[in-house]
Amino acid sequence: MADHVAVWQSVDRLELGAEIARRRPGATVFVQINLSGETNKGGCSFDEVPHHG
Secondary structure (H helix, E strand, O other), rough: HHHHHHEEEEOOHHHHHHHHHHHOOEEEEEOOOOOOOOOOOOOOOOOOOOOOO
């Protein structure tokens, strides 16, 4: 499926983002970030997400 998708959204784990990058270099990935730090909510912590910009 990665060959047919150019934009991924709500990626909640860095491992998943790394796998997407491996299979589809150049794809756009929107990362889900858990800013509240609540354990019952999904998403990466802000500190573990590489910042671009």
